[in-house]
Amino acid sequence: MAGIYIHIPFCKSRCIYCNFFSTTSLSMLGDYVEALCLELRQRSNYLGGEPVETIYFGGGTPSLLQPSQLSRILSCIYNIYNVRAKEITIECNPDDLAPHSADPSHDLATELHRLGFNRISIGIQTFNDSLLSLLHRRHNSAQAIQAVQNAQNAGFDNISIDLMFGLPGQTLADLRSDVNQALSLGIQHLSVYSLQCEEGTPLTQMLDSGTLDVADDELSRSMYEHILDATRQAGFAHYEISNFALPGRESIHNSNYWHSVPYLGVGAGAHSYNLHSRQSNPESLTDYIEGAKQNCIPFDIEQLTPSDLYNEYVFTALRTCNGLNIRELERLHGTPMHDYCLRMAQKHIRLHTLELHDDTLRLTREGLFISNDIMSDLMYIS
Numbered sequence: 001m002a003g004i005y006i007h008i009p010f011c012k013s014r015c016i017y018c019n020f021f022s023t024t025s026l027s028m029l030g031d032y033v034e035a036l037c038l039e040l041r042q043r044s045n046y047l048g049g050e051p052v053e054t055i056y057f058g059g060g061t062p063s064l065l066q067p068s069q070l071s072r073i074l075s076c077i078y079n080i081y082n083v084r085a086k087e088i089t090i091e092c093n094p095d096d097l098a099p100h101s102a103d104p105s106h107d108l109a110t111e112l113h114r115l116g117f118n119r120i121s122i123g124i125q126t127f128n129d130s131l132l133s134l135l136h137r138r139h140n141s142a143q144a145i146q147a148v149q150n151a152q153n154a155g156f157d158n159i160s161i162d163l164m165f166g167l168p169g170q171t172l173a174d175l176r177s178d179v180n181q182a183l184s185l186g187i188q189h190l191s192v193y194s195l196q197c198e199e200g201t202p203l204t205q206m207l208d209s210g211t212l213d214v215a216d217d218e219l220s221r222s223m224y225e226h227i228l229d230a231t232r233q234a235g236f237a238h239y240e241i242s243n244f245a246l247p248g249r250e251s252i253h254n255s256n257y258w259h260s261v262p263y264l265g266v267g268a269g270a271h272s273y274n275l276h277s278r279q280s281n282p283e284s285l286t287d288y289i290e291g292a293k294q295n296c297i298p299f300d301i302e303q304l305t306p307s308d309l310y311n312e313y314v315f316t317a318l319r320t321c322n323g324l325n326i327r328e329l330e331r332l333h334g335t336p337m338h339d340y341c342l343r344m345a346q347k348h349i350r351l352h353t354l355e356l357h358d359d360t361l362r363l364t365r366e367g368l369f370i371s372n373d374i375m376s377d378l379m380y381i382s
Ligand code: SF4
Pocket: 010, 011, 013, 014, 015, 018, 019, 020, 022, 059, 060, 061, 093, 123
């Protein structure tokens, strides 16, 4: 079992909080699609013939691609790999699914459904028009709602929305309104992230200069508490720190990341994992496209040491509602690492931020708020 991730590092404009690798210069898009197809062929052995269960187009903005370009990439994958896809996801921006001046002959959601995508992830972030404008998102709330409805009308019954909280000037009432609006749309999955102030972004410059302010820890906590409560009342399972799904609608692709399933990441800046190493492509469109043409994409490779593998196992397992099974940890990483993990967990078990039941360590509700500190305490530094 394996996954394929296709990275589309192009955006029409930049959001003020974003530090992802992507460019607003679209002139290389055509060459880039050809380079993706070359890389898919060049790395045909990377997954060792494992059946490909999930395909995920992420970005950047994959919904910028023409249906013909998406079709070309999908055909390459189907021709080269052993595809038994249960889930084929594409990340979309609302303004692509519900443009201001829609051409009736071009209904993107219907085209995506026809191409075989069966899951759509829509980057809405908030339904508050002032905040959308402040963040330099390209859509408004009416387009966000229309985007979900267009996806539903096209036949998608597995729709995820991304929301953010802790936005500049956002109140708890604003956040409640966003969550209510999202849950009223008949979606199956919700991903919710707190706003991160990344170095070098316009957002961070505005915060440093005092032009903007973001939510303090107390308000952020109240917002996350509300998200936990409202999603539970709506029947969503909290299956990973930032992810909520109706039963059976958890993201298979992302869950596989958290369960160490191998994946091939294709595209500039994409990462791959094959149980022994992580490989990353250059974050440069020209290096990537020229490398693909010459059959020598200049990637970096990191061989994973036993402590890397232990740390990843602990980090990913604790993020999920299934928690960290310490018998499985012992089987995979040996008795000394099992003993180390339990020793480091004691402080948090005493503080009730971790619980140990049936050989499984899980974050408690209180632990969710300090999850990074707990995981860092359990890491092994050799
Ligand atoms: S659309 Fe997504 S990837 Fe592009 S700039 Fe905005 S947040 Fe970043």
